[in-house]
Amino acid sequence: MINGNNIIACTYTDVDGTAFSAIDPSTGELLDGSFAGADSDAVNEALKQATEAFKVYRTIGAERKAGFLRAIAEQITLLGETLIGRAAAESGLPVGRITGEMGRTTGQLRMFADLVEEGSWVDAVIDEAQPDRVPMPRSDIRRMLVPIGPVVVFGASNFPLAFSVAGGDTASALASGCPVIVKVHPAHPGTSALVGYAINKAAEATGMPKGVFSMLYDNGYAVGAQLVKHEQTKAVAFTGSLKGGMALIKLAQERESIIPIFTEMGSINPVILLPAMLNADPAGLAAKYAASITLGAGQFCTNPGLILAVQSEGLNRFTAELGRLIATTPSAAMLTPGIWQNYQTLSSEVLSEDGLELIAKSDVINTAKVNQSVAAVAKVSALEFISNKKLSEEIFGPWSLIVVADDVAQLEQAIQSLEGQLTATVMADREELPQYTVLLDTLTAITGRVILNGVPTGVEVCAAMQHGGPFPAASDSRFTSVGTGAVYRFVRPVAWQDWEDSLLPPELQASNPLNIWRQVNNNWTKA
Known part of the structure; x- marks a missing residue:
């Protein structure tokens, strides 16, 4: 199941980049497997396919998105000891720690599935028309959050599962309705290959558009730099060092269009x-x-x-x-x-x-x-x-x-x-x-x-968790990279003014067909 080829639009693809292998950091020995570094063509194709997939995936519906997320969790669980053993070998972390991290990874995928399925996270706000208001009538205005487009996720060195290919950044981006391109961390390519296989299987089983997921290898910085600067990238998520995070921010500043760069860059706590x-x-x-x-x-x-x-x-x-x-x-x-x-x-x-x-x-x-x-x-x-x-x-x-x-x-x-x-x-x-x-x-x-009266190590994955802080802990202290609040990094508000009810998104229609919580004329209601 460890395929060293890049995944572009849920398809294993040969590329011309330089191959590399993983090592066991506790022994310095090379591990099995050769992983083909991506090239410029691979980056371009992954983002082209993600942009096409976004046209479908952004409105694919809560039930299908939730099914996709749960299917990923199920496929990762099926990998069992194969995944746990490889992640332990590539990270030097004990099997017990990796086992717990695998549970966290599948748990947060299911948590986002529940969030999407319930639906109120879109923050629907409705101010109904007041045609008789004096001195001026008020239009009917309805607002909700919508996904922003392809998201680039950088795998983290210290969490080969929970902050990597199918980690919290990927889970929250997919939950929001955004396709994901993962830039694999070079320290655990075999682990990433296994999880990429699981996502492919889940996408196929649930009928997702192929461009919803891509995964690229690189043992250097060129692929990551191109991904950040590519005009079809609409957001970036990164967990790592201050030096690495600031390098990505500077790359983003060279773009013609401004995008959000969500970097969690550490802390002395x-x-x-x-x-x-x-x-x-x-x-x-x-x-x-x-x-x-x-x-x-x-x-x-x-x-x-x-x-x-x-x-x-x-x-x-x-x-x-x-x-x-x-x-x-x-x-x-x-x-x-x-x-x-x-x-x-x-x-x-x-x-x-x-x-x-x-x-x-x-x-x-x-x-x-x-x-x-x-x-x-x-x-x-x-x-x-x-x-x-x-x-x-x-x-x-x-x-x-x-x-x-x-x-x-x-x-x-x-x-x-x-x-x-x-x-x-x-x-x-x-x-x-x-x-x-x-x-x-x-x-x-x-x-x-x-x-x-506790210790800072250990981050609960829940709705109330805030994992982020003022710079330089993170690039934007208004957001969290852990918990259900992480989904808000990859959405933006859009208002519809004076539209016929049948033309509105279901979340904003008068009958509330999705039965979500909405703020209607300043009152929270499911009516």
Whole structure:
């Protein structure tokens, strides 16, 4: 089932690009399979076919779209251990983690199917005509959301299933009514080939227009650049580094027409330890955060890379215990040799900065494997942190920095110096929170999700989830890349004025044939 050819309009296609293979990052050995890098002709054909498919798919109906999404989930499930084993081999992630990620992937496909089937997500708003209004009559105006066109999705390195070929970006774009062209992440081409096969099978079984899905390989940057700049691309979704996201934004600025670029570019996810909880249970907090820092070798965009607190005996005990736990954390394979090298370089560079003190690093290294993470935690004074912007840059891996403030005012200053974040966490007794209103207001202003007494790693896929934040965490803080709200990235509002009822989309017709929730004359109703 691992076919190394590109998929163009649900059809395996030979191309002339340079072939490459996947590696096992824990051993450095090549894995089975050769994958043909796409060429310029493949990009053009994929977007041509997607544009043609859009003419049909955008109005194909909720029931058929929902059926397609559920069929994809079913086909992925049927791949079972074959898919799980390949994803584990290409990512270095444990089988248990991949199994859970497979469940998340199929679950969010079904979640979007439910959303589409229910139908109210289109946000239908109706203001009926008022012909007798004085001094001027009012027209009949009806508005709803419609899909924008072909969407380019970039697979992410750290989620070979849930943020990849059939991940949340693809699921939400297909749910909105947009065809998808996936640019495969070169770290897991075999995993992508299997999922692409599943989507092909689902499209065929449900009678989708062929151009609804394409999947292109490339071990470099040329294909991605052409996809972003192609005039038939109408939106781009990307999860990855700040450097990668900004490169896509700059490419989009070279286009003749402006399109939305939805980039989720990482975060250091500050954690604030308030005194009452910190002094009551420093060892418990240390255990909780040692586990969060090192989860998945720290390769989450929600990794707690920054811990802030006012100097106290409780903080000293927390720091000592966290250091002990980090030192005894076994190493783990990082996702790619490049990610491992980047982690080594950045963590070494920041440890050479003035005022930084290394608390501990892992002493348990698996020397029989390669690209092994070395967990580390350091500390610095709040004054040094505020004055040195390098200390607030993301280090992708099992790393965290403790910032020690002299008092609450200095703690607030350190938080105010931060840029946009995906998450911010407060560890506190509820009784002490009213004393920190300025601090809490500041956190809300800089982040997309504020957590109380938890850890930032772990993102629930649900309607209320917000996974995004002010720049540079994301390119547009108004949207989320996780949960049902992700669908709103790929739609735009259109109003119909003074149209006959029979000519309107069903969502806006007077009888409400789809039985969805609508705002009619300022009242929400299904009538």
